[in-house]
Amino acid sequence: MVAQIMSGLAVAQDVKERVKTAVKDLKASGIIPCLATVLVGNDPASATYVNNKQKTAKELGIATRDHRVAGTFKQQELLELVQLLNRDSEVHGILVQLPLPGHIDEFAIINTINPLKDVDGLTPYSAGMLQNGMALLKPCTPLGIMELFDYYKIALEGKHVVIINRSNLVGKPLLLMLLERNATVTVCHSRTKGIAAYLRQADIVISAVGNRDRFTLTADMIKEGAIIIDVATSRINGKLVGDVDFEAVKLKASWITPVPGGVGPMTIAMLMKNTVSAASVSSRRTSA
Template sequence: MNASLLDGKVVANHILAELKQFVLDLKPGEKPPGLAVILLGNHDASKLYVQGKRRISAEIGFNSVAYDLPSSLTEEELISLINRLNETHEVNGILVQLPLPAHINNQVILETIHPTKDVDGFHPYNVGRLVQKKPILRSCTPAGIMNLFHYYQLPLSGKHAVILGASNIVGRPMALELLMAGCTVTVCHSASIDINHHVSDADILVTAMGVRGIVDSSRIKEGAIVVDVAMNRDENGKLCGDLDFNQAAQRAAWITPVPGGVGPMTIATLMQNTLRCYQLQQEILPQ
């Protein structure tokens, strides 16, 4: 079997075009959504991610406000900045690029962001809404994957979904998203025994371990939907996921490429969340 591509670039461009049209349709005097992006330090990967988010934000006409700050910034100073951004009407969404320096508590910072400005969907309030099957602002990568499934009209209800990775960013919210879609969900993690046994039983496989080769791609179930979230590098420095793409594509019915699969969807969903924050604050959406 030769898998069809779940092309994140195509779907993301479709979403971004709709968001751009929203801005173009604003009446004179109406301001577009505003996104504040906070970056601490000079972490190369973080800088690249932030540049991409700011570029896309500008391309669709959102107001992007950059806060490039030294890694020596104290937790108290960062909290003070976020509190100011919580209060201003010029900023609808607040994104703090992770990871933060070791002296700053990630969870404290994420909980400081007002729930209606939480574009990443990490605040306990928004996570709780997802648990209750009443999400408002959803974690960007899992929600982006669901957008990908819906675009390609893939049947999910009744399927056995296996998720590799139990992080708060991908694995756990992904499990909740798939449960809402009617899947039976298995979550594997660093303490799981014989991951490949679970892989061989997966109608839907989402891998986000960040360990190249952790899965024996020959064990993937024939006809499975395969989503590789991981971003690793091979021996030649080329970007790759957790899976052997060519081998996995011989068994799967649908598969995401790396790069060009999940990454573009994460950013597009971030922009969707920015618009939702704007609408929440304009009371267009109920809270």
């Protein structure tokens, strides 16, 4: 068996084409979808992520506001910036790039974002709505993973899914999304004992560790025909890799995502989709 590749590049392009159509429809009704990004400090990786998001938005016809401030920016100043964007009727989505500098309380900042503009799906309101199966805006990476499953027609009902991650960005929201699809879900993390035993039982493994020194998913850890979703990115000798020993695991799995070109492109595509969804809600509220 050689696993079939789940191409995030192909699926992301499909999503972006749908977003383009939605943007045209909104513009025809006088609404220009707008995404505001906020970057604190000059971390190169964070700057690259923001640049990519801004670039993709512009390609799809989404207007952008780019706010970049020094790493010494005070928490109160950042709160005031977010509140300013909350009040700006021309801004439909607000994304504060994480992580923030240590002197800033991330929860306080995220909690200040208007839930109707929370295109990262991270506010407590969004998390609560997701738990109740009623979220409009969901975290982008988990949403992208679900889009991959749908595109490749991979049924989730009754499947045993093991997630290696318990973060608010990936593991926790993904758990809820999978439960909504009637999957049976096990969440493993850095304190899980005997993790290989859980992995060998899994129909689907979703790995998001991002540290090859601590963890590598090898072929002996999975059962024959498992579906492997690699969310992580790290560099080994300058090469971008995920958690998975790709060349070995693909000979045992039935489906697998590559790194790069797997989950990564989906995250940005779903951010664009969330921005258009937020703009659509705004237009309905304005016309009501």
